[in-house]
Amino acid sequence: MPADALSSALLPAGLHDVLPSEAAHEAAAVERLLAEFAAQGYRRVDPPLVEFEENLLSGPGAAMSKQTFRLMDPHSQRMMAVRADITPQIARIATTRLKNEARPLRLCYAGQVLRVKGSQLRPERQFTQVGVELIGALEAEADAEVVLLAVQALTAIGVPHLSVDLCVPTMVSRICAGLGLGEDEIRQLRAALDRKDSAAVAAVGGTAASLLETLMSASGPAERAMQALAALPLPEGAEKDRRRLTDTLALLRAAMPNLTVTIDLVEHRGFEYQTGLSFTLFSRAAGELGQGGRYRAGAQGEDRGEPATGFTLYMDTLLRAVPAAKAPGRVYVPHGSGWETARRLRADGWVTVAGLAPVTDAAAEARRLHCGHWLAGGDVKPVG
Amino acid sequence: MPADALSSALLPAGLHDVLPSEAAHEAAAVERLLAEFAAQGYRRVDPPLVEFEENLLSGPGAAMSKQTFRLMDPHSQRMMAVRADITPQIARIATTRLKNEARPLRLCYAGQVLRVKGSQLRPERQFTQVGVELIGALEAEADAEVVLLAVQALTAIGVPHLSVDLCVPTMVSRICAGLGLGEDEIRQLRAALDRKDSAAVAAVGGTAASLLETLMSASGPAERAMQALAALPLPEGAEKDRRRLTDTLALLRAAMPNLTVTIDLVEHRGFEYQTGLSFTLFSRAAGELGQGGRYRAGAQGEDRGEPATGFTLYMDTLLRAVPAAKAPGRVYVPHGSGWETARRLRADGWVTVAGLAPVTDAAAEARRLHCGHWLAGGDVKPVG
Structure with missing residues (x-):
């Protein structure tokens, strides 16, 4: 092996x-x-x-x-x-x-x-x-x-190219409950939303279906999502979630106007224990x-x-x-150079690697020990 | 409870x-x-x-x-x-x-x-x-x-008042083995040395007893211990250990002349897996x-x-x-002071603690949150 x-x-x-x-x-x-x-x-x-x-x-x-x-x-x-x-x-x-x-x-x-x-x-x-x-x-x-x-x-x-995705994992359930849907129906809708399956959501029909389809399609850049959300007639419980999204987004914008913020209005996976405003942090890379x-x-x-x-x-x-x-640069300090010499090099920001025994070719020994430099007669020299 | x-x-x-x-x-x-x-x-x-x-x-x-x-x-x-x-x-x-x-x-x-x-x-x-x-x-x-x-x-x-205690946990066994003692006798001697029991060591008798008693009583300040050790006729295996102690001590002295170094010539407890020169680091406090x-x-x-x-x-x-x-000093930054204000305080080395809601007495709120200072009209003030 x-x-x-x-x-x-x-x-x-x-x-x-x-x-x-x-x-x-x-x-x-x-x-x-x-x-x-x-x-x-x-x-x-x-x-x-x-x-x-x-x-x-x-x-x-x-x-x-x-x-x-x-x-x-x-x-x-x-x-x-x-x-x-x-x-x-x-x-x-x-x-x-x-x-x-x-x-x-x-x-x-x-x-x-x-x-x-x-x-x-x-x-x-x-x-x-x-x-x-x-x-x-x-x-x-x-x-x-x-x-x-x-x-x-x-x-x-x-971390470059950072973005934040906001969500309120409880909102869909609150909307559905507010519209009088039963637990089984809510579960089915959640599964359909997880699959981003518009057809299955539409099949449930009624006010819920149109509301949820709007939520699903409005997810994306924060301001666009909030605009779509603002136009929706939400049941009372979900209204609180909308207000929290609005307020939080305004605070984020005030502090960091250029931050990339998206909003996912139907996300809940991975947030099973969250009870309100939640977020995921992404880097493009x-x-x-x-x-x-x-x-x-x-x-x-x-x-x-x-x-x-x-x-x-x-x-x-x-x-x-x-x-x-x-x-930081590593400098090989040949055997016998003395503690004080090495200490001064460290004070100047070098990493010192001490030679534990005399060698005939200190530059070669420095290279062997992954040092870019060695100490030659009091001067730090590149190993060349 | x-x-x-x-x-x-x-x-x-x-x-x-x-x-x-x-x-x-x-x-x-x-x-x-x-x-x-x-x-x-x-x-x-x-x-x-x-x-x-x-x-x-x-x-x-x-x-x-x-x-x-x-x-x-x-x-x-x-x-x-x-x-x-x-x-x-x-x-x-x-x-x-x-x-x-x-x-x-x-x-x-x-x-x-x-x-x-x-x-x-x-x-x-x-x-x-x-x-x-x-x-x-x-x-x-x-x-x-x-x-x-x-x-x-x-x-x-x-760490103040640092001292180093050197030992060679294998030395006693090497001395005893060099003098032809059997395993049982060596074990008994070790136990006696662990108890610092001179009488029991003496009872074993012979060259070993006098050697070990000298080792035991010579333990202490490094130079004194080495002087006592130098005068002893050691078997060959232990001679190597003595040389290593001498060389190491010389290197320590060259680098840090004022370091407090002691030598324990009979120590081995806690060093069961050590095979040569060992040491313990102490602080007086x-x-x-x-x-x-x-x-x-x-x-x-x-x-x-x-x-x-x-x-x-x-x-x-x-x-x-x-x-x-x-x-570092903690400064309470009242609600609404703005992200940039807090960021500048942090750049100046303050820990900022943000007020999440308006309060009537910001100094009292700062105190409540263990802040020694608060931000009043752009100035950092002690809570008094």
């Missing part, structure tokens, strides 16, 4: 070693994202890798049950679970240990999550998850803040970079727990969209 | 949430340590949290077998193990995926490890492990490099900060695998020795 096939066979499917240049690239990006979050008052928390199963998988965590590894805790004799998502942990911290902290509470995190299975699209079973949660605020200003923060942070690490939106922290259901919003970034996709920073 | 007891009961023993100020403190320290490692040519790698049990727990990893959680991999139907130590993973990467990279190979890492049980001294079951490995170098210069790198990095993050030393990467036994050295830092102890950096 060739070396690379052998070594990849050493690891379970979907798990991999992140090797030097890639690991530095990821660490630098995570560091910068967290710095951007911190600059807007989001404070870092680090929940543990494992928790009691019954806590980690209750409430919003339940969605990940099948994707979660279990461990027996020999100490308590209770089952523990390895986190497959950090968001429920942050919600737990906010509503328990930090429940007496002033609201809105701004928290951020970065850490590893582990999943039982990869998907066809994303075979990895271990991810770096990075995100923020804004807890205890109902205002559209909160929705706008997290979208703007995500855009700001992604721009700071160099790399695809989906992350998503976020409203949920209830600390309990399930629309009227329980605390109002919250936030987002999660997918570091694997994201790194494909971000150019790696130029690595 | 009071809130805090309730919330700590939410987590299994030995696992905890790292809350805001502590999490930022740790992240900043880890970041700085890795920057110091990188500046000396150590490149970061990130192995996965879990691997196949048979790989993770073979060779040097075997020591952690009882401390390691297992998981069944539904994909391969094979047992996986959650890492309890990152060092064996780095050795695996060096000797498989990076086996064709030029030697010496300098790698560093930071990540979470999970253990089945905490100890009485250290009840935590999840740690942040940070360290370096220098692979493929036999020279004393390599031993000195990792000690100096550890000291440099710890000094950079502000916080105790043991980390340890390192020589081992064989990629296989067990003194003559197999590649020569390697490195160290691991214990972030929990370490953080107790390091003052937290002063957090």
Whole structure:
């Protein structure tokens, strides 16, 4: 077996070693994202890798049950679970240990999550998850803040051609319910909308069909979508969603007039636990970079727990969209040059690679050790 | 149950949430340590949290077998193990995926490890492990490099009153074997030395007893210990260890004349897998900060695998020795101040905390949100 096939066979499917240049690239990006979050008052928390199963998988965590590894805790004799998502942990911290902290509470995190299975699209079973949660605020200003923060942070690490797709995953159900449709009909309509199947939507007939067809065809550039939506007679519950979209879009436009914003009026897949305004972040080059939106922290259901919003970034996709920073120059410091010499080079921004033994051709040794430069009689010279 | 007891009961023993100020403190320290490692040519790698049990727990990893959680991999139907130590993973990467990279190979890492049980001294079951490995170098210069790198990095993050205790955990066995003692006698002597029990050592009698008593009493400040050691007639195997101590100490003195160095000539506990010069890092205030030393990467036994050295830092102890950096000032930016205003404040180094709704007393709101300042008519004012 060739070396690379052998070594990849050493690891379970979907798990991999992140090797030097890639690991530095990821660490630098995570560091910068967290710095951007911190600059807007989001404070870092680090929940543990494992928790009691019954806590980690209750409430919003339940969605990940099948994707979660279990461990027996020999100490308590209770089952523990390895986190497959950090968001429920942050919600737990906010509503328990930090429940007496002033609201809105701004928290951020970065850490590893582990999943039982990869998907066809994303075979990895271990991810770096990075995100923020804004807890205890109902205002559209909160929705706008997290979208703007995500855009700001992604721009700071160099993601080009960024766009935001807004949606309200609960709106279609509210419209249908407002028009008196039953649960089965709503389910059928949702499936038809997911397939973007106008014929099936039309077949349901009545007011709902024409409303939903308009929603489906109006999805796209934000202002056009909002114009179409404004002209529709919406049932009361959905009217609230429309107002939130309008207000949030206005806040986004005021802050970042040139941001590419689209609105999908029928989207709900991947937002099963969102309860209001949600969004997906895209880069033209790399695809989906992350998503976020409203949920209830600390309990399930629309009227329980605390109002919250936030987002999660997918570091694997994201790194494909971000150019790696130029690595600082490496200089080979021959054996016997002395600690102080190397220290001064580092103070000047060089990476120093010390020779551990004398060599006859220092330039060749520098090249062998991937150094672009070497120290020759006190001067840094290119290896040529 | 009071809130805090309730919330700590939410987590299994030995696992905890790292809350805001502590999490930022740790992240900043880890970041700085890795920057110091990188500046000396150590490149970061990130192995996965879990691997196949048979790989993770073979060779040097075997020591952690009882401390390691297992998981069944539904994909391969094979047992996986959650890492309890990152060092064996780095050795695996060096000797498989990076086996064709030029030697010496300098790698560093930071990540979470999970253990089945905490100890009485250290009840935590999840740690942040940070360290370096220098692979493929036999020279004393390599031993000195990792000690100096550890000291440099710890000094950079502000650890005061640092000291290094050198030892050669294999020396006592080599001396005893060189003097023809049997395995049982060596074990008894080791136990006596561990208890610093001179009487029991003396009871063994003969040349060994007097040699070992001298070693035990000479342990302490480096130069004094080396002087005592120099006067001893050592068997051949131990002579090599003495030379390595002498050479390494000279290199340390040349680089950092004022470093506090002690030598323990009979230490071996905690160094079961070390095969040569080893060391422990101490701070007067916080105790043991980390340890390192020589081992064989990629296989067990003194003559197999590649020569390697490195160290691991214990972030929990370490953080107790390091003052937290002063957090940047937080300024409350009242509702409606505008994105651009807040952006300019951040560019000036402020953390901005946005008001999501109008308030009547902005200074009071700033105080409530832990901001020392607020933005009043374009000016940053202290909340008073």
